[in-house]
Amino acid sequence: MATTTSTSPHPSAEEGPKASNMRSLSRALEVFAELQRAERPQRLSDLARNCGMSLPTTLRILRVLQDFGMVSQTDKSYRIGPAVLPAARSFLENDPLVVAARPILQQVASQTGLTASLYTRLGFERILVARVDGEVPLRYDLPLGKRLPLTVGAAGKILLASSSDDELQQVVAAAVAGGHEEPGLTAAALRSRLPEPGAEYAYSADERATGVLSVAVAVPSRPGRRPSESISLTSPVEAANEETLRAGVPELRRAAGRLSELLEGSVY
Structure with a gap:
């Protein structure tokens, strides 16, 4: 009797987390790019709206970026953080x-x-x-x-x-x-x-x-x-x-x- 091989429509346990991680990274970079474009510090609500994300998701991303120094917060607004300066220097020199x-x-x-x-x-x-x-x-x-x-x-x-x-x-x-x-x-x-x-x-x-x-x-x-x-x-x-x-x-x-x-x- 012939056998057939089918492909499951659902991602494997290994593929699922990887795909989720890539989506999270993509969203974080989108928020970061939006801050780069801004002429002035941005409020959480403005970032969420411009990026098409919910407030909780945007806030989680901002907190992670803050941990790495990529974003700074003053009062209720956010701006690019000091960690971009070493990256910019490396780019200009290399x-x-x-x-x-x-x-x-x-x-x-x-x-x-x-x-x-x-x-x-x-x-x-x-x-x-x-x-x-x-x-x-x-x-x-x-x-x-x-x-x-x-x-x-x-x-x-x-x-x-x-x-x-x-x-x-x-x-x-x-x-x-x-x-x-x-x-x-x-x-x-x-x-x-x-x-x-x-x-x-x-x-x-x-x-x-x-x-x-x-x-x-x-x-x-x-x-x-x-x-x-x-x-x-x-x-x-x-x-x-x-x-x-x-x-x-x-x-x-x-x-x-x-x-x-x-x-x-x-x-x-």
Whole structure:
């Protein structure tokens, strides 16, 4: 008589705890990411609502993060804790992208007189990972590690130039949820802001910050992969104009190509 082997629809005793642990870790990282995005300390109720979790679950996660110094509490609000500083220092000192980019950005800033910045894409956002100031300081303080939308600013738009409609819809949803865009934004409207697929650069004026001009190029990636980093030149309007920014594109392209060569063979 033939026998058949069936697979139980229920996870084994070993798989159950592992899956539960991974869900707990995922939720903890989601809460931690929400605190990173916040411009100010967050109340428990706001964190729970923004993360789509119950108050008890959010509170348990915050207490665990507090135990590891990743989160600090003042009165009834929570913020990022001091334990992130050693992690940030380790990243800035050891990350291949940052280490390779520093001298390249210094050269670009020196030759153009403009502020040179490097961004990396993280999900539906971009993060400033390195910057060298130009001759004229910018009007605003943009600290390293700042999460920014992909939907505005040359450095974000160049990374979306070849995106599909489905991806743009996801980007729009994330930008709206993060408060970076109005709820009425559509994927088609976002597409109209972007450079054409295959364009050498993206340009922006008065987009993320008033009175600021920027131009950016994507850092070439491995064949078959889309770029996830971009280099930009930025200036206040009183120190440059559109023609000045566009004149810096060849230097940006050389810098991006050099950075790509230095990163060849690394995880990037």
